Amino acid sequence: MIDHTHDPALKSWVESANVADTDFPIQNLPFATYRRFPGDSPRAGVAIGDQMLDATAAFQLASLRDVMAMTRAERLSLRHRISHYLTTRTAGADELLFPIAAACFELPCEIGDYTDFYASIHHATNVGRMFRPDNPLLPNYKWLPVGYHGRASSIVVSGTPIRRPSGQIADSPAGPPVYGPTRRLDYELEVGAFLGPGNPLGRPIPMVEAAGHIVGVCLLNDWSARDIQTWEYQPLGPFLAKSFATSISPWVVTMEALEPFRRMPEPRPEGDPQPLPHLAGGSPDALGITLEVWLRSARMSSPIRVSRGDFAQLYWTLSQMVAHHTSNGCNLRPGDLIGSGTVSGPEKENRGCLLELTRRGAEPLELPTGEQRRFLEDGDEVIFRGWCEAPGYRRIGLGECRGVISAWN
Numbered sequence: 001m002i003d004h005t006h007d008p009a010l011k012s013w014v015e016s017a018n019v020a021d022t023d024f025p026i027q028n029l030p031f032a033t034y035r036r037f038p039g040d041s042p043r044a045g046v047a048i049g050d051q052m053l054d055a056t057a058a059f060q061l062a063s064l065r066d067v068m069a070m071t072r073a074e075r076l077s078l079r080h081r082i083s084h085y086l087t088t089r090t091a092g093a094d095e096l097l098f099p100i101a102a103a104c105f106e107l108p109c110e111i112g113d114y115t116d117f118y119a120s121i122h123h124a125t126n127v128g129r130m131f132r133p134d135n136p137l138l139p140n141y142k143w144l145p146v147g148y149h150g151r152a153s154s155i156v157v158s159g160t161p162i163r164r165p166s167g168q169i170a171d172s173p174a175g176p177p178v179y180g181p182t183r184r185l186d187y188e189l190e191v192g193a194f195l196g197p198g199n200p201l202g203r204p205i206p207m208v209e210a211a212g213h214i215v216g217v218c219l220l221n222d223w224s225a226r227d228i229q230t231w232e233y234q235p236l237g238p239f240l241a242k243s244f245a246t247s248i249s250p251w252v253v254t255m256e257a258l259e260p261f262r263r264m265p266e267p268r269p270e271g272d273p274q275p276l277p278h279l280a281g282g283s284p285d286a287l288g289i290t291l292e293v294w295l296r297s298a299r300m301s302s303p304i305r306v307s308r309g310d311f312a313q314l315y316w317t318l319s320q321m322v323a324h325h326t327s328n329g330c331n332l333r334p335g336d337l338i339g340s341g342t343v344s345g346p347e348k349e350n351r352g353c354l355l356e357l358t359r360r361g362a363e364p365l366e367l368p369t370g371e372q373r374r375f376l377e378d379g380d381e382v383i384f385r386g387w388c389e390a391p392g393y394r395r396i397g398l399g400e401c402r403g404v405i406s407a408w409n
């Protein structure tokens with residue numbers, strides 16, 4: 001629901017929230033979990049300009065799990081209270097601000113379960129074509145959002161170094177493999193969605209209620225070791241090629257903040273099947289989020305942009321992922337995380353991973369230093385950025401998701 005909290009004329013008494021290029025104007029109000037210094041107890045925070053508002057002190061939120069467990073109506077009411085607090089200065093309110101630049105971030109909340117989807121048809125087609133040139137999409141792709149159960153324990157917050165994984169690697173499809181550090185380390189540009197309050201076991205979430213079980217979104221990097229993946233993935237799907245690390249941005253940008261950027265999903269191409277009734281809704285639940293990948297090698301002083309995508313181009317929406325995930329009765333719990341799958345578009349500049357961008361290394365990326373990249377090298381930093389814009393509304397940002405590759409040894 002669009003309301004006064006989305007008014008583009010709304011201003012905060014925190015001046016840095018009123019500058020044009022901030023990710024965190026008063027219309028955004030994303031949540032994060034942070035400490036002021038190592039050893040401090042974790043607090044729930046809300047970003048406003050370049051400051052963090054201590055939401056644990058201001059709104060008695062013990063942790064963000066409390067927010068994840070709220071109903072949609074309760075979350076909306078909390079947004080109204082936070083918006084009011086940050087537009088109407090009260091005595092002593094300054095003391096609850098802390099500079100974002102000095103904060104130590106944690107994961108937003110404990111993540112019980114993590115599921116990664118494969119919802120970009122452009123990504124699925126590009127990758128499928130490498131393995132099956134004549135038949136890139138398998139018959140199920142247009143009927144259900146394909147996914148796999150990921151690993152929650154190795155999800156880390158932006159800025160955490162990513163150690164190059166080792167695993168079994170085979171030069172020939174028939175083997176034999178050797179065990180050693182991956183030579184084909186990749187990123188995957190994705191959007192993560194925190195879920196809540198979720199459903200009891202045995203009770204599917206219908207499409208009309210699915211959006212109400214999405215608390216908010218973050219940037220997600222599904223780091224992938226392509227050589228380990230090639231050897232291990234059949235017949236049961238990704239495993240150790242993915243579970244060594246997944247990075248997420250610290251901010252949870254709420255569905256309430258994203259309301260002005262919801263759109264009708266793009267119509268399916270002529271001849272494609274319509275979703276079965278339990279995955280059909282027709283509500284405008286695609287999200288217009290511009291996503292970018294930036295890369296900086298150890299020799300580069302600043303990063304360059306290597307791709308840009310649009311989250312609204314996915315074949316399946318987050319609501320359809322939630323409805324499908326629970327359609328067998330599987331229960332979702334507060335703080336569960338889903339990943340969208342690599343966000344790629346129709347053009348080369350929209351390819352959301354190096355596997356696609358360099359065509360498995362056949363077309364290396366040229367860096368300004370004269371270096372080439374087929375896959376990631378030690379010392380490389382990958383930075384994701386995301387933001388939303390729509391006519392008549394204030395731009396809001398998702399912040400950044402960063403990770404530097406460190407050596408296996």
Ligand code: MN
Pocket residue numbers: 116117188190222339341342
């Ligand atoms: Mn993925």
